Amino acid sequence: MSASSIPLLEIRALKVEFPSRRGVLVAAQDVNLTLEGGEILGVVGESGAGKSTIANAVMGLIEPPGRMADGQILLRGERIDALPKERMRRIRGRRIGMIFQDPLTSLDPLQTVEQQLVETMLTHLDISEREAKARAVELLEQVGIPDPEHRVKNYPHQFSGGMRQRVVIALAICCEPEVLLADEPTTALDVSIQAQILDLLRRLVRERGMGMIIITHDMGVIAEITDRVAVMYRSRVVEEGPTEKILTNPDHPYSRSLIAAVPPPDRRIDRFPLVEYIEKAGTQKKALDLSTHWLGQARDFGDSGGPLLEIENLTMRFLVRPSLIPSRRKWMTAVDNVSLEIREGEVFGLVGESGSGKSTVARLICGIYTPHAGHIRFAGEELTAMRLRREINRLRRQMQMIFQDPYSSLNPRMKVRDIVAEPIRFHRLAESGAEVRHIVDDLLEHVGLGTAAALRYPHEFSGGQRQRISIARALATRPRFLICDEPTSALDVSIQAQILNLLKDLQEELGLTMLFISHDLPVIRQMCDRVGVMRHGKLLEVAETEALFTRPQHPYTKHLLDLMPRMRHEA
């Protein structure tokens, strides 16, 4: 970039504020960024860092009462931040296109794709309706939608998630914008579709000489597609530079800790480096002596010698179309004839894309769903044959689950103490109220929260802290088997590292057996001893983790491994 030329898009000293009755919240400050044509700039940071605020400011779409308090935004040297609404509206869509995270909500469900494309083009471009229709077909072809002549007449719900995002992209580029803003464009998509969408975006930018800003929390996406990266932390850009440099040799300590927290896909590490910079959770723990500690008491598990959990020909169907007449009912098979064994003390991983049935397997094991066919044996006892509530509860106590969404897995109306104490009280694992309180405090201490947390409500905690509360609750029944269903996929990468460390420690300390479910292959590689790959409800392959990653047998496994976003800049 030569000093004399005018950059395509320039953001100068941007400051965005959200005044509220509790004071002014500064969402972005001192943000200076430039973008050239044909270039892809990544903005990376954790949730709440102010990434999306930048995109909204450029589009002139900051939600009131938020406002741009300071700074300038220039498109080809011309200020656009202070334009009247009507002129800004013409720039939006015409000169700046935007791609949102959720393709379903960014399309109008009542209009066909053609109507939406044509309407946008007629608004902004000086062309006839016939030309616009022809161009709509052309655009769908360019974004890689097969059979565009017919598909253009379809409604958004008739497209799959990936195809829908392609439609959104077609809509964003239909007026040949100079700048494209993409806010987490692949976060809602599966890995295989993510790779295709990123390819498409890169191709479009290169072919048309557009400038693109891509906002993401995912280092894999950054490595895959961007030329330059800006790292945001607490409303400021802390570092900016070429992607390769940021990924391999970042200057700012925050960038360093962020990169370090990304699970490496190509090797197994013992522990994640501690990221002290982000969340000040107590990380030093006392070693506990299981022979005297509460968690070690009554481990009346009776070693059966065999595998801890055996699943045989498990099948589960969901009713998709209910009807009084059995023959007219429609079923969707979520889990199809799955058999597997989990040995005492191991961490078994289940990996697959969304809808593959891995979460359903977990819910079948712990009894939230009842299977249609098949057997589940836990410690040699047939769970599926049990009828007595007392019997079932005795075994239920030994298996607990940690859920994906930390924001919905804790009852918002209960104090943390009551949340963690509930299983202890219900299973009568303590003698007195005082003992329950003591155990709860101890558990909270042990998951790194501190006893002060007991008297507060869940909403006072961040996502990572809530996940620690979830873990404490799961431990409160003294389980021997722990199911973790995507325990970190809703968390930022640095928090993910802490939670994974905690789970690893607990697993070793308490000798837990774990079923670890994730769509994230690098995470699976760090956590699991053996891995099963699921697709469309079927278990395709089971192997030792290292063997699976180095010598995958099933073609689908190979396909998944190929798509894994790699830090290609890494040495």
Next chain:
Amino acid sequence: MTDAAKPSTPKTALGRFLDSDLWWSFTHSPVVMLAALVTVVMILSAVFAPWVAPHDPFDLASLDLMDSLKPPAWMEGGDPRYWLGTDDQGRDIFSTILYGARISLLVGFLSVILAMLIGVTVGLIAGYFGGLTDAVLMRIADIQLTFPAILIALLVDGVMRGILPPGAHEQVALFVLVLAIALSHWVQYARTVRSSAMVERNREYVQAAQVIGLPAPLILVRHILPNVMGPVLVIATIQLALAIIIEATLSFLGVGVPPTSPSLGTLIRIGNDYLFSGEWWITVFPGLALIILVLAVNLLGDWLRDALNPKLR
């Protein structure tokens, strides 16, 4: 984000309430504060009617037919003892309004509580268990909805009159009224709670409770119920106003509480007979009291609905 914008959370329950958005929106809306003041004053003066009212309209010994049909105190021929005048039996209108509001509010509160109990229970069960249970319960609710409230009330009243010996009806009239109003109002609670319960059922905290092994009734009461009560309270407030109106309507039509213990509706009906012979105060003042009470409660309910709905904030 920035630390400055994060307030420290008060520790006590009262402190948390005074810090909440609900209290904030309350103190920033004069109309709502006025409505709350009116409601509280009316409820208190109704509850403490025996101490507040200048006369006891049901003490037959103190009634004097010489005092009947006196106009309000400020009018010609008015008696300063009877501020709002008297009715045909010489009862003080102001006192009868206080006693009448007592009956009206009692019927209102009792019927709302009963409707809430039925509706919330049905809604929780239908929403949580789904399937056939849900289908059956909701069809019953649909059938219930096809009958207007007045019709149900007349029906219950008629049946009760038939079952009970003639003398007994007066004593239970109040509870017949409560039952009638509750029966016609539980559906709205059931519908609302059902849809909230269906959402909550799929939340992970409910699944966590299932994994712990808690039986369904415990999950319903301890986990789901507290999380669906917000909208229920809003409906209850608005329904309170509605129940008072229906009670007044029924009493006006003569199927409500007996004239010996008149509610606001009964008073309006009694006064109605004198409206065209010039004694307007007998019906107008109870009517005004009814309008003010219902309006105030309704305003509170509307505000509560808006304040608790994050979409409108």
